[in-house]
Amino acid sequence: MDQTPRLRPGFRFQWEPVQNAHVLLYPEGMVKLNESAAAILSEIDGASTVTEIVARLEARFPEAGSLEDDVRAFIEDALQQHWIMMV
Amino acid sequence: MNATNPDTGTAAAQSNIGPPLWLLAEVTYRCPLQCPYCSNPLDFANTENELTTDEWVSVLRQGRAMGAAQLGFSGGEPLVRPDLPELIAEARHLGYYTNLITSGIGLNEAKVEAFQKAGLDHIQVSFQASDPELNNAVAGSRKAFDQKLAMARAVKAAGYPMVLNFVIHRHNIHQMNDIIELCDRLGADFVELATCQYYGWAFKNREGLMPSAHQLEVAEREVNAQRQKLADAGSMMKLIFVTPDYYEERPKACMNGWGSLFLTVAPDGTALPCHSARILPIEFPNTREMSLKSIWYDSPGFNHYRGDSWMPEPCRSCDEKGKDFGGCRCQAYMLTGNADNADPVCDKSPHHDRILAARRAADHATAGLEDLTYRNTRNSREFFRG
Numbered sequence: 167m168d169q170t171p172r173l174r175p176g177f178r179f180q181w182e183p184v185q186n187a188h189v190l191l192y193p194e195g196m197v198k199l200n201e202s203a204a205a206i207l208s209e210i211d212g213a214s215t216v217t218e219i220v221a222r223l224e225a226r227f228p229e230a231g232s233l234e235d236d237v238r239a240f241i242e243d244a245l246q247q248h249w250i251m252m253v
Numbered sequence: 254m255n256a257t258n259p260d261t262g263t264a265a266a267q268s269n270i271g272p273p274l275w276l277l278a279e280v281t282y283r284c285p286l287q288c289p290y291c292s293n294p295l296d297f298a299n300t301e302n303e304l305t306t307d308e309w310v311s312v313l314r315q316g317r318a319m320g321a322a323q324l325g326f327s328g329g330e331p332l333v334r335p336d337l338p339e340l341i342a343e344a345r346h347l348g349y350y351t352n353l354i355t356s357g358i359g360l361n362e363a364k365v366e367a368f369q370k371a372g373l374d375h376i377q378v379s380f381q382a383s384d385p386e387l388n389n390a391v392a393g394s395r396k397a398f399d400q401k402l403a404m405a406r407a408v409k410a411a412g413y414p415m416v417l418n419f420v421i422h423r424h425n426i427h428q429m430n431d432i433i434e435l436c437d438r439l440g441a442d443f444v445e446l447a448t449c450q451y452y453g454w455a456f457k458n459r460e461g462l463m464p465s466a467h468q469l470e471v472a473e474r475e476v477n478a479q480r481q482k483l484a485d486a487g488s489m490m491k492l493i494f495v496t497p498d499y500y501e502e503r504p505k506a507c508m509n510g511w512g513s514l515f516l517t518v519a520p521d522g523t524a525l526p527c528h529s530a531r532i533l534p535i536e537f538p539n540t541r542e543m544s545l546k547s548i549w550y551d552s553p554g555f556n557h558y559r560g561d562s563w564m565p566e567p568c569r570s571c572d573e574k575g576k577d578f579g580g581c582r583c584q585a586y587m588l589t590g591n592a593d594n595a596d597p598v599c600d601k602s603p604h605h606d607r608i609l610a611a612r613r614a615a616d617h618a619t620a621g622l623e624d625l626t627y628r629n630t631r632n633s634r635e636f637f638r639g
């Protein structure tokens with residue numbers, strides 16, 4: 167089954183120039199993201215399935231090889247943290 | 254990064270001071286409620302000279318340019334400012350994540366919608382208890398509870414995350430189960446059960462507010478059981494229980510360190526490292542007189558407790574000073590008369606007996622709600638007239 171993740175309501179992903187990093191903002195909280203987390207979150211738009219997200223990331227980072235496992239692991243983790251939910 | 258920024262001016266000073274990532278805009282001290290644990294200063298009625306809309310906009314712009322990403326609108330009750338939608342719109346436009354911290358009094362569906370159009374990210378509604386009688390008695394208002402419930406629902410219906418805050422003290426700490434079940438029924442996303450911190454009016458009322466060790470123990474057990482229940486049911490509701498530091502042996506790392514992340518601007522433009530720091534015998538700068546950048550990086554007020562060279566013993570030679578920064582300056586000041594001292598919550602502090610005495614008092618306290626000093630203008634005037 168291929169699911170479509172989206173950010174949970176009230177969560178916002180954005181670039182912060184002063185921190186030189188992407189962050190995830192939510193009610194009274196902020197996480198600074200590393201580059202791979204940011205790359206994955208940037209593809210989570212509430213319309214693309216996990217498979218599509220993997221494909222797009224592999225196209226963006228051809229030298230990285232297969233990203234399937236990394237992406238699925240991150241999405242699992244982000245679900246657990248309730249940052250994202252399935253549409 | 255700062256060194257390459259052409260308009261920083263004081264690159265050397267800035268190299269080890271991080272940006273103020275959180276900005277708290279206390280837009281007013283005015284409030285229709287009278288909570289006896291309010292963290293506003295006792296003499297709030299003395300502060301009339303609120304910043305204008307343009308002055309707030311300038312504060313928001315400067316803060317954002319310095320790197321602030323989280324913005325809280327609080328007070329008092331921020332809804333009493335008619336320019337709030339304008340300030341929200343500006344904040345959102347600048348790229349802040351904007352939080353509105355409100356009692357829900359003065360809120361209605363139309364406003365919830367207007368704020369959303371303006372780009373507000375989240376509304377936190379605070380409650381005083383899980384039932385109308387107690388809630389309204391604590392808030393000093395007869396209609397507060399129903400209004401809060403209605404507004405919590407309206408917030409959720411509009412698509413915001415529902416964030417509820419309950420201030421916990423000895424008169425409602427027995428309601429943990431009811432409170433959590435109420436939140437679950439409402440479909441809350443985040444619930445903060447925050448035992449009072451003893452600043453402002455709460456310090457004045459500490460004896461009448463502080464739960465006993467036994468009360469706290471029961472409450473912790475109940476919260477843990479409820480947490481398990483929620484997890485088992487697959488709930489997304491996040492439960493945060495803030496216990497009073499008076500029952501700890503080590504102080505909290507207050508504000509994550511003085512002038513390290515948080516910048517509060519009070520209604521009259523006074524800039525503070527935390528919303529209660531106003532009580533300290535330190536001169537704090539005002540946004541009307543100085544740029545936010547010089548306030549944060551250069552002002553004596555903000556530099557006063559940065560680093561650790563100011564620390565006396567026992568903190569000075571303590572290997573935990575990098576962890577808790579000696580605790581809370583306001584607490585040290587209120588309990589020992591000298592803000593440089595170790596926070597007496599720490600059991601290494603020579604003043605720790607004051608915390609122990611407060612715990613003993615909480616075991617025997619008999620004061621009812623009617624004995625508390627309610628936060629209102631009449632009582633406040635008494636404090637500044639002296």
Ligand code: SF4
Nearest residue numbers: 284286288291329356
């Ligand atoms: S704590 Fe109560 S009295 Fe104080 S500002 Fe908040 S709602 Fe008003």
Ligand code: SF4
Nearest residue numbers: 568571573574579599
């Ligand atoms: S002595 Fe000071 S630095 Fe050490 S743990 Fe206590 S408060 Fe913290």
